[in-house]
Amino acid sequence: MNTQLHFPSPPACPARVARRPACVHPCAAPVACATLRARKADRGDPIPTTEPLKRPRRAPRKIKPAAAPVAEVTFEPLKTERLTLRPLKPDDAESMHRLINDWEVTRTLAEVPYPYPRSLADEWIETTIEELAAGDAWHLAITGHEGEREMLIGVVGLRLDKSGRTGRLGYWVGRAYWRHGVATEAAKRLTSWAFANLPLDLITAEVTEGNEPSRAVLRRIGFRQVGIGMRASVTTGQEHMVTVFEATRDDVFGRIEPPKPEPAPPADDAKPMLLVVACALVDIDQRVLLARRPEGKKMAGLWEFPGGKIRPGETPEAALIRELKEEIGIDVAATCLAPFAFASHDYGTFHLLMPLFICRRWKGTPTPLENQTLTWVRATKLTDYEMPPADKPLIPLLRDFL
Numbered sequence: 237m238n239t240q241l242h243f244p245s246p247p248a249c250p251a252r253v254a255r256r257p258a259c260v261h262p263c264a265a266p267v268a269c270a271t272l273r274a275r276k277a278d279r280g281d282p283i284p285t286t287e288p289l290k291r292p293r294r295a296p297r298k299i300k301p302a303a304a305p306v307a308e309v310t311f312e313p314l315k316t317e318r319l320t321l322r323p324l325k326p327d328d329a330e331s332m333h334r335l336i337n338d339w340e341v342t343r344t345l346a347e348v349p350y351p352y353p354r355s356l357a358d359e360w361i362e363t364t365i366e367e368l369a370a371g372d373a374w375h376l377a378i379t380g381h382e383g384e385r386e387m388l389i390g391v392v393g394l395r396l397d398k399s400g401r402t403g404r405l406g407y408w409v410g411r412a413y414w415r416h417g418v419a420t421e422a423a424k425r426l427t428s429w430a431f432a433n434l435p436l437d438l439i440t441a442e443v444t445e446g447n448e449p450s451r452a453v454l455r456r457i458g459f460r461q462v463g464i465g466m467r468a469s470v471t472t473g474q475e476h477m478v479t480v481f482e483a484t485r486d487d488v489f490g491r492i493e494p495p496k497p498e499p500a501p502p503a504d505d506a507k508p509m510l511l512v513v514a515c516a517l518v519d520i521d522q523r524v525l526l527a528r529r530p531e532g533k534k535m536a537g538l539w540e541f542p543g544g545k546i547r548p549g550e551t552p553e554a555a556l557i558r559e560l561k562e563e564i565g566i567d568v569a570a571t572c573l574a575p576f577a578f579a580s581h582d583y584g585t586f587h588l589l590m591p592l593f594i595c596r597r598w599k600g601t602p603t604p605l606e607n608q609t610l611t612w613v614r615a616t617k618l619t620d621y622e623m624p625p626a627d628k629p630l631i632p633l634l635r636d637f638l
């Protein structure tokens with residue numbers, strides 16, 4: 237497997253740049269930037285803004301107290317075929333600043349200022365380390381390798397909402413690395429990791445108007461477009477339209493498909509499988525209802541549990557509810573049917589497979605509607621009643637249970 241990434245040098249031709257829409261969208265970076273702005277405001281520092289588009293004024297230099305120790309982060313980097321997604325480090329600030337301080341990159345990131353102050357890269361990375369340690373957000377450096385050298389390519393991030401059940405995905409990629417499928421590879425890896433490791437129901441993402449490449453990234457991962465909205469942009473100072481996407485675990489990993497029926501093996505002793513469902517109705521005195529098969533039926537005179545054949549396409553529960561109504565006139569809810577055991581018996585000409593449910597609640601009085609005889613039997617007395625051979629292994633199980 238080739239783990240090396242060969243990317244071209246940043247394009248120099250402005251015409252080529254102009255044709256290339258930014259494959260980035262509101263990301264990890266903007267959300268954290270909002271936090272940073274709030275923090276800076278608290279401290280009285282200038283708030284980075286794009287209105288007007290110039291470097292934020294710097295407060296006079298103060299003697300800084302000793303830097304607080306950087307929170308310890310233990311996060312096993314996520315690997316893809318070409319990329320490694322790892323926590324950001326203070327050393328990344330220089331490269332990150334070089335990549336993000338680019339109008340073509342920031343113009344689709346609603347809340348990233350342009351120009352991007354160099355000091356903001358340091359502060360933002362510090363925030364990502366703290367948030368990752370707290371389990372609030374996972375902002376990861378997208379890195380590749382050229383030979384032995386590690387290169388920062390972009391950032392992918394996921395932030396949890398207050399409930400911890402919904403995450404918001406974001407990503408951006410340095411301009412030199414566009415059109416290499418980096419955003420898809422990185423965003424897909426983080427999305428898959430998040431659904432497999434966090435108690436998430438949903439991941440959302442927003443794409444600014446006109447950012448077709450970013451929409452394509454989300455669609456390739458399995459995201460669905462669910463609406464549009466307006467967002468205020470720090471970058472442009474205006475409201476702009478965003479398309480809202482979301483994905484569930486099933487959207488990303490795929491739904492469980494109904495199994496395709498296996499073709500029957502051409503075995504000599506192959507015989508039809510008869511699916512029958514039956515029920516041990518248990519009354520308040522812990523007695524079980526048995527029905528005596530009437531004259532004219534096979535095995536007439538034997539005592540059995542009420543039930544019958546499962547029709548094609550019917551669930552065992554639905555078949556049992558239907559049979560109990562038809563045979564003994566009672567109404568049973570599926571929630572009152574508890575799976576108990578099953579019988580698997582070779583009757584010579586067919587093989588019987590019969591799940592046995594237990595039911596203690598029903599509506600109506602059991603009434604023989606098909607010429608059977610009904611009787612309530614204590615568990616200890618069940619062996620006194622002659623039953624079909626398939627039922628015999630079920631009796632000790634029932635006796636022990638009741």
Ligand SMILES: Nc1nc2c([nH]c(=O)n2[C@@H]2O[C@H](COP(=O)(O)OP(=O)(O)OP(=O)(O)O)[C@@H](O)[C@H]2O)c(=O)[nH]1
Pocket residue numbers: 512513514533534535539540541542543544545588590624625626627
């Ligand atoms: N309902 C029921 N059927 C059982 C039990 N044990 C057992 O071997 N069977 C077999 O499972 C099949 C039940 O099918 P069924 O009740 O729908 O059909 P049936 O043979 O009475 O005739 P039918 O086709 O006219 O309804 C029969 O072959 C029956 O002998 C049991 O405890 N309850």
